[in-house]
Amino acid sequence: MSRNLLKGQCLCGAVKITVRDPAGWVGVCHCDMCKRWSGAVFSSFPAKDVTVAGAVETYQSSPTSTRSFCPKCGSHLYMQDAGEPNYDMMPGLFDATRDWPLTSEIYTDHALCWAHLAGPHKRATQNEYEAEYPSPMGDKP
Ligand SMILES: [Zn+2]
Numbered sequence: 001m002s003r004n005l006l007k008g009q010c011l012c013g014a015v016k017i018t019v020r021d022p023a024g025w026v027g028v029c030h031c032d033m034c035k036r037w038s039g040a041v042f043s044s045f046p047a048k049d050v051t052v053a054g055a056v057e058t059y060q061s062s063p064t065s066t067r068s069f070c071p072k073c074g075s076h077l078y079m080q081d082a083g084e085p086n087y088d089m090m091p092g093l094f095d096a097t098r099d100w101p102l103t104s105e106i107y108t109d110h111a112l113c114w115a116h117l118a119g120p121h122k123r124a125t126q127n128e129y130e131a132e133y134p135s136p137m138g139d140k141p
């Protein structure tokens with residue numbers, strides 16, 4: 001049985017990442033931590049079966065989550081929740097994610113004023129999101 005392999009890399013190529021059977025969609029978070037870490041608009045997709053080759057630096061951004069990046073070029077790679085094997089992977093590392101749809105946008109009331117993302121995806125403010133999920137992506141904004 002053939003499996004869907006997604007291959008990507010950081011800007012300098014020192015880190016190469018392979019994801020098996022990727023989600024095929026992207027979510028955006030505008031919380032203050034994600035905004036600061038990304039520089040403007042943070043997006044990610046969930047991944048479980050991940051192979052990372054190359055040295056990675058990891059920053060503990062909250063008691064429950066870490067954010068990893070390439071120590072050479074600074075490219076952001078992924079977030080992880082402590083004790084969970086799941087990754088929130090940066091889609092821009094992978095050419096093949098270009099056509100993936102945006103399915104959810106959270107913390108819309110924290111977005112930069114020009115960051116209006118078009119489409120029929122789900123949207124939630126901080127209050128709406130935290131009513132459903134007390135700890136967004138393992139972080140507090
Ligand atoms: Zn790099």
Ligand SMILES: [Zn+2]
Pocket residue numbers: 029030031032033034035136137139
């Ligand atoms: Zn966030």
